[in-house]
Amino acid sequence: MKVICLVxxxxxxxxxxxVIDKRKCPEVRAVPHFDLPQMLGDWYVVEYYASAEEALSYxxxxxVFTQDDHVPAAxxxxxxxxxxxxxxxxxxxxxxxxxxxLGNITWRVDMNEPAHWTHAESTYDGIYNTYVLDTExxxxxxxxxxxxxxxxxxxxxxxxxxRKTALPKNVMxxxxxxxxxxxxxxxxxxxxxxxxxxxxxxxxxxxPILVEAGSKVPKKPxxxxxxxxxx
Numbered sequence: 273m274k275v276i277c278l279v280x281x282x283x284x285x286x287x288x289x290x291v292i293d294k295r296k297c298p299e300v301r302a303v304p305h306f307d308l309p310q311m312l313g314d315w316y317v318v319e320y321y322a323s324a325e326e327a328l329s330y331x332x333x334x335x336v337f338t339q340d341d342h343v344p345a346a347x348x349x350x351x352x353x354x355x356x357x358x359x360x361x362x363x364x365x366x367x368x369x370x371x372x373x374l375g376n377i378t379w380r381v382d383m384n385e386p387a388h389w390t391h392a393e394s395t396y397d398g399i400y401n402t403y404v405l406d407t408e409x410x411x412x413x414x415x416x417x418x419x420x421x422x423x424x425x426x427x428x429x430x431x432x433x434x435r436k437t438a439l440p441k442n443v444m445x446x447x448x449x450x451x452x453x454x455x456x457x458x459x460x461x462x463x464x465x466x467x468x469x470x471x472x473x474x475x476x477x478x479x480p481i482l483v484e485a486g487s488k489v490p491k492k493p494x495x496x497x498x499x500x501x502x503x
Contacts, residue, residue: 294323294425297418298454302387302403308356310409312337317360318439319432321451321461323425332372332469333362335433343380345392354381356389365465405450412439414447416454430456437466 317333336359343355357378363370379389379402387404400419407413413433420426432439432447439447448458 294455295420297401297420297426297428300388300401300403300405300416300418300454302385303406304387306387306404306407307409308339308381308386311404311407311413312339312356315413315433315435316437316466317362317431317464318434318437318466319444319448319461320464321428321430321456321458323428329365331363331365331465331467333360333464335360335431340378343378343391351380354383355379356381363469370468405454406447411435412443412447414450416451416456428455430454430461432461 313336315335315337317330317335320330320333338357338359340355340357342350342352345351355378357376359374359376361372361374363372377391377400379391379400381389389402391400391402400417403416403418405414405416411434413431415431415433417429417431418426430451432444448461451458451461
């Protein structure tokens with residue numbers, strides 16, 4: 273009986289340690305048998321989560337995915353390898369002028385594991401991991417992003433994507449149920465409104481965007497990431 277109790281206690285301790293270690297990215301199993309070409313094209317970001325944010329800060333967020341045969345290397349050169357690019361547009365929800373901003377990110381894609389994308393550049397000094405957790409291709413998709421920082425907690429975010437401006441409640445519930453296993457607090461998964469999104473010319477803005485806990489002010493800090501060897 274003592275042996276059984278010891279084993280149970282050790283397992284419970286390991287689970288607790290895994291949950292509270294906010295410095296490391298969660299272990300993720302991306303969607304199997306992923307078909308990248310079906311994921312391409314236009315999407316609306318209908319819900320959004322970021323570990324550094326506690327207030328809705330964006331509206332009119334859209335993303336367009338395209339497949340590439342090259343990616344930018346960390347030193348600024350070009351690496352000829354399979355990749356996928358997300359061009360995105362968005363607004364700050366509190367911006368009275370409704371100014372559209374745009375940015376992009378290109379990930380390297382290992383075609384042996386096409387639902388796990390990685391991005392590296394000198395700005396981050398590390399790897400930004402993106403996983404396709406699940407998708408129905410023609411209707412919805414769920415993405416998780418994570419990067420470990422040199423100091424402090426990891427940066428963790430998630431996108432709920434839709435081919436239309438909204439998804440049925442049962443689909444949203446299904447997708448939200450997947451997030452807590454990756455340490456995503458669904459209390460801070462916010463809807464992205466797509467009302468009154470008439471277009472102004474978008475302005476390029478490629479820097480990271482964060483809203484600190486307890487603040488509603490968007491900031492674009494320099495972030496240094498650290499990734500374990502062999503990632």
